[in-house]
Amino acid sequence: MATNKEILQAVTEPLRVTVAGHTNTGKTSLLRTLTRDARFGEVSGRPGTTRHVEAARLLVSGKVLLELYDTPGIEEPIDLLALLTEQAGKSGNEDGRTRIRRFLDSDPAKDRYEQEAKVLRQLMKSDAAFYVLDARDPVLAKHRDELEILRLCGVPLLPLLNFVADPAAREAEWRDALAGLGLHAIVRFDTVTPTQDGERLLYGKLANLLDAHSDTLNALIASHAEDARQRHHSALSLIADLLIGVAALQQRVSSLDAKVLDKASATLNDRVREREQTCVERLLSLYRFYPDDLETAALPLVEGRWQQDLFDPYTLQTMGLKVGGGAAAGAAAGVGIDLMVGGMTLGMATAVGALLGGGLQTLRHYGSSLMGLISGEKILRIDDNILRALAARQCQLLKALETRGHAAQHKIIAADAAETVFAGQRLPSALRQAQANPDWASARPSFDFEDRRQQAVDELVQELADSQSNHSDNQ
Amino acid sequence: MSEFNKRWLAEAVRRDRADSDSRDEAAERHARGLAGDAEQRILAWAAFIAAREGLDQRLQRWRQGALWALLALLVLGLLSGFTAALAVLGDSQVPVNVIWVLGSLLGINLLLLLIWLLSFSVNAQGGSLGRLWYVITVAIQKRIQHNSSAAAITQAFNALTAQAGLSRWWLSVVSHLSWLCIMLGVFAGLMLALALRSYVFVWETTILPTSVFVGLVESLGALPGLLGFATPPADAIVSSGSPTPAMLAEQNDVARRAWASWLSGCVLVYGILPRLLLSVWCWLRLGLGLRRIRLQTQTLAWVALATRLVPDSEKAGVTDPAPAAAPIFKRRARQGRPGEARLLVGLEIASDLPWPPAGLADGVQTHLVDSRQQREYVLEQLNLDPPRKLLLACSAAQSPDRGSLHWLAEAASQTPSVAVWLMGAERADSERLAIWRQSLLDMGIAQPAIYDANEQALAWLGETS
Numbered sequence: 001m002a003t004n005k006e007i008l009q010a011v012t013e014p015l016r017v018t019v020a021g022h023t024n025t026g027k028t029s030l031l032r033t034l035t036r037d038a039r040f041g042e043v044s045g046r047p048g049t050t051r052h053v054e055a056a057r058l059l060v061s062g063k064v065l066l067e068l069y070d071t072p073g074i075e076e077p078i079d080l081l082a083l084l085t086e087q088a089g090k091s092g093n094e095d096g097r098t099r100i101r102r103f104l105d106s107d108p109a110k111d112r113y114e115q116e117a118k119v120l121r122q123l124m125k126s127d128a129a130f131y132v133l134d135a136r137d138p139v140l141a142k143h144r145d146e147l148e149i150l151r152l153c154g155v156p157l158l159p160l161l162n163f164v165a166d167p168a169a170r171e172a173e174w175r176d177a178l179a180g181l182g183l184h185a186i187v188r189f190d191t192v193t194p195t196q197d198g199e200r201l202l203y204g205k206l207a208n209l210l211d212a213h214s215d216t217l218n219a220l221i222a223s224h225a226e227d228a229r230q231r232h233h234s235a236l237s238l239i240a241d242l243l244i245g246v247a248a249l250q251q252r253v254s255s256l257d258a259k260v261l262d263k264a265s266a267t268l269n270d271r272v273r274e275r276e277q278t279c280v281e282r283l284l285s286l287y288r289f290y291p292d293d294l295e296t297a298a299l300p301l302v303e304g305r306w307q308q309d310l311f312d313p314y315t316l317q318t319m320g321l322k323v324g325g326g327a328a329a330g331a332a333a334g335v336g337i338d339l340m341v342g343g344m345t346l347g348m349a350t351a352v353g354a355l356l357g358g359g360l361q362t363l364r365h366y367g368s369s370l371m372g373l374i375s376g377e378k379i380l381r382i383d384d385n386i387l388r389a390l391a392a393r394q395c396q397l398l399k400a401l402e403t404r405g406h407a408a409q410h411k412i413i414a415a416d417a418a419e420t421v422f423a424g425q426r427l428p429s430a431l432r433q434a435q436a437n438p439d440w441a442s443a444r445p446s447f448d449f450e451d452r453r454q455q456a457v458d459e460l461v462q463e464l465a466d467s468q469s470n471h472s473d474n475q
Numbered sequence: 476m477s478e479f480n481k482r483w484l485a486e487a488v489r490r491d492r493a494d495s496d497s498r499d500e501a502a503e504r505h506a507r508g509l510a511g512d513a514e515q516r517i518l519a520w521a522a523f524i525a526a527r528e529g530l531d532q533r534l535q536r537w538r539q540g541a542l543w544a545l546l547a548l549l550v551l552g553l554l555s556g557f558t559a560a561l562a563v564l565g566d567s568q569v570p571v572n573v574i575w576v577l578g579s580l581l582g583i584n585l586l587l588l589l590i591w592l593l594s595f596s597v598n599a600q601g602g603s604l605g606r607l608w609y610v611i612t613v614a615i616q617k618r619i620q621h622n623s624s625a626a627a628i629t630q631a632f633n634a635l636t637a638q639a640g641l642s643r644w645w646l647s648v649v650s651h652l653s654w655l656c657i658m659l660g661v662f663a664g665l666m667l668a669l670a671l672r673s674y675v676f677v678w679e680t681t682i683l684p685t686s687v688f689v690g691l692v693e694s695l696g697a698l699p700g701l702l703g704f705a706t707p708p709a710d711a712i713v714s715s716g717s718p719t720p721a722m723l724a725e726q727n728d729v730a731r732r733a734w735a736s737w738l739s740g741c742v743l744v745y746g747i748l749p750r751l752l753l754s755v756w757c758w759l760r761l762g763l764g765l766r767r768i769r770l771q772t773q774t775l776a777w778v779a780l781a782t783r784l785v786p787d788s789e790k791a792g793v794t795d796p797a798p799a800a801a802p803i804f805k806r807r808a809r810q811g812r813p814g815e816a817r818l819l820v821g822l823e824i825a826s827d828l829p830w831p832p833a834g835l836a837d838g839v840q841t842h843l844v845d846s847r848q849q850r851e852y853v854l855e856q857l858n859l860d861p862p863r864k865l866l867l868a869c870s871a872a873q874s875p876d877r878g879s880l881h882w883l884a885e886a887a888s889q890t891p892s893v894a895v896w897l898m899g900a901e902r903a904d905s906e907r908l909a910i911w912r913q914s915l916l917d918m919g920i921a922q923p924a925i926y927d928a929n930e931q932a933l934a935w936l937g938e939t940s
Contacts, residue, residue, distance in 0.1 A: 022874075022876065023874060023876045023877075024874035024876075034788075035788035035790075036787070036788060037788055037790070040790060045904075045906040045907060045910070046910055047874045047875060047876055047910070048801060048876075048877070051797035051798060051801070052793045052795055052796050052797040053793065053794050053795035054790075054791075054792065054793045054794065055790075055791035055792065055793075055794050056788060056789070056790055056791060057788060057789050057791050058787065058788050059785070059786060059787055059788065059789065060787065061512050061513070061785065062511075062512060062513075062785045067791065069794065072797075073876070075876040075877035075878055076876075076877050076878040076881065077878065078846075078847045078850065078878055079847075079878060079881070081847070082847055112802075114798040115798060115801075118795045118798075121795070122794075122795065134874075136872070137825075137873055137874075138823070138825035138826060138827075138870075138873075140823050140845055141823075141845040141846035141847065141849075142823070142845075142876075142878055142879075145847070168872075223787075224787075226773070227773070227787065230773035230774065230778065231778070233774070233775075234773075234774060234775035234778050237774075237775040238775060285779065286775075286778070286779070443493065444493075444494075444626075445490050445491070445493070445626035445627040445629070445630045446626055446630065447613045447617070447625075447626055447629050447630075449606065449609060449633060450633070450637070451630065451633065451634060451637075454634070
C-alpha cells in the first residue's frame, strides 16, 4: 500500500484516454462498465446515440487517475480520409498531426464532419485512445480508413474487441487486419459481460503502450482489484447476515391446528420474503445496479424481485431440495416445527454448543421455551432446506452481479438451477446456533460484551467463501 | 478528541443509525467538502451528525461514567485491601503466623495472576475484574444516566477494540489496576498495623522439617533484599519456629523488625510490583493499539458511505456539446430514360453472405462496393449508364451509418427504379432491421421497395415490367 500511496502522490495530471470507434460499437457501454455507473450517457441499439463528447473520471482515494472521454461514432471515414488527402494536396511530407490540425481549422470540420471533428479534437488532447470495435462486424474499407485517420493524430491506439464472446465474432479476421495496420496490442473486452479479469487486462495492455504512465495504471489496477475483493466479502457478509437472521426467526403457535399453523407459517414466510428482498436490494446497491434498471435486466429478477417465490415447491425442486416432512409439513410449507422444547430438535450437540457459546441469553431462551412447553406452545422455525435455497439463490445473484457489466441491457437466460450451497450436509454450526438464538433475528446494538451474532455471521461468511471456492474447483 | 475517540464516535454514530436506511445528505455534503481520504471524511461525517444529535456528549457521559466506575472500583480495592491486611494481622494479642499471613495476603492475587498468564495460552481474554468494571459501566449507563445511545456506544467500543485485538488489553489494564490498588491497600494496612502494634512473628508446622522454612524464608527474602528489605537470620527463623511462651516474650526487637521488614518486602515485591509493571505494560500496549485503530472503510459496514464520500468514478459532464440534428440524405430521383441494364450492387457485404447470390435472373450485372475507389467507380457507371433496375443490397446485420446511407442515397438518385435488399435479415436482430427500414424510408425509398426476403428481391430485379 505504501508504494501505491507514493504513486498516487506522484500523479500530477490524470491520464486522458479517448474512447473512439465506429458508430454503434459500444463506446458508451465501455464507459459505463469502466466507471461502474449504469447511468452514464445514453445507450441504445441506434447508431449515433452519442453525438457529444462526455467525460468521466476514475479516482483512487479521491485522486483522479484517469479521465475517459466518450466520443460520437465516426460515420463517414471514407469521405473524410479522401478530404484529408485532398487537403494535404501538394504539401508533401507533412506529419499527421499537422494534417489533422488543418482539417480541424477548415470549414468541413464545422459542417459536414462536425461529429468526426469532435472525436479528432479530443484525440489530439489525449494520451491514448481505445478503439472500440464490434467484433461481429466484417472488416471493411471504412474501418481501415477510420484507423488510418485516427493514427494521424499520433496517439497510441489500443483496439478493443467488443462482443468477442458472441459466436458470430470474427476475432481472427480483425486481428489479422489490425496487425496489417501495425496494431499488435489488442485487448478482448466484452462491455456487457466482462470477464472477471477483463479490466485488469485492459489497463495492463494500456500500461504497456504508455510506459510513462504504467505506475498510474498499475495503481488503478491494484485499487480496483482490492475493491472487488472487498466488495465480494461485503456481499457474502450481507448473505450471511440474511441467513443468520432468517435462521433465528421464530413464530410461536398455541396448537398444531391446521388453521393456526397456516396463519403462523404465512406470517413467518412473509418475514422471510421481506428479508430476502432487502438483501437483494442491498446486493444490487453494493454492485451499483438500480432496481428500476433491472426491468430489462440480465438477472432472474423482475423489477428487482425474484420471479419465483422462495416457498414455491418448484423453486426448491429446481435446486434439488425438498421441504422436509414432519408432523404438519403439508400445512406449513417451508416451516420446521419444533415440537420439542425450543432448539432441542436441533440436536443435543447444538443445544449444548449453543449453551456454551451463548451463555445467559440462550439460557433465558431455554427457560422461556420451557414455559412454552408447559403452556402447550409450539415453535415454528424456517425449514433447513429453505435456508439452503435462500443461500443458493443469493449466491447465484452475487455471481450474476459480479459478471455483469454496467452496460448490460438485455436479458440473459438465467440458469434454472442455482448451484447448491450447504446441500447434502448439515447446516453450518453458525446457522444452527442462530436457530437456537431467536434474538439474533436482527442485529440491534446490545450491551453484550461479545457480539456473538456478528461472530456467527463472520463464521458463515467463511463457510460461504469456502463453498464457493469448492464449486469453482470442481468446475 | 483523541484519534481513537473520533473513530469510536464514528462507529457509535453508524450503529446508532443502523436501523435507518436513509442517507444524511447534509452530513455527506459537509464531509465531501473536506480534503482527506475516505476515513477522514467518514470521521467528519460522524462528527457532524454527532454534534447535531448530541451523540458526542453522550459519548462523553459514557466515558465519565466509565471513569467513575473505575475510580469506584479502585477505591473499593484500596479499602478492601486495607481492611483485609488489618484483619489478617489481627490484634497483637496472639502471635502472628508469618507464613500464613503472607499466604493470605498474596495468595489470591498470585493465583489470579497465574490464571491471567494462562489465559494467553487458551485464547481467553482474562481480566475478570475488567469484566466487572464493564458490567458496572453498563449498569451506570442503563440505570443512572439513561443514555439512549449507550448500547450503540458500548458496542462501538467493544467492536473497535475487539477488531484490533485490544479487548484483552483493556480488560487487563482494569484488572491489574484494581489488583494494584488492592495490594496498595494491603501494604498500607500492613504498614499501619506494624507501625502501631507490636506483633510477635512465628511459624508452625506439624510435619515439615525446620530447614524447609529457613529455605523458604530466605529465598523469598532474596528479591526484596535487593531493595534493602531485611531477612531474618537463620537462627531467628529457627527460633520463631518453636514458639514457647518464654521465647515469644523474648523475641527481640531486631528479630521482629526483621520479620516485619521481610513481610512488607514480600508484599511489595510479589504483590505490588508485578501488578504495577503489568498495569504499565498493558496500558502501553493498549495505548499503542488504540492509536493504530482505523475504520475499515472497505468493509460492508462502511463501504456504501465511503463510496459516496469518496467516489471511485464521477461524471465530468459534456465537454463538447452535440452538433445540430444529423443530416438526412434524400434521394433525388433522376428523371429521363434509363438504359436497359439490370444491376445488383452490394454495399459492404460480409464474406459470409453468398455473393453473387444464387437465383439471379439472366443478364443481371453485379458489383460489390466497399472501398472508396469502388464507390466512386460504381457511381460513375450508374451516372453514365443509368440501369433500368437497380437493386442495392446491404448487410442487415451491420449498423447503418451516415457514410453508407450517404452513398446509398447517391446511388439511388441515379435511376428512377430502385429497390433495397436487406441481406441476411433473417439472422439480424429486429431492432437493427427496424433502424435500417426507418433510415431508408427517411431517404425516400418507398416501403414496398425494401425487401428482406431473397426471393422477392431477386424476383423484383428479374421482372421485365
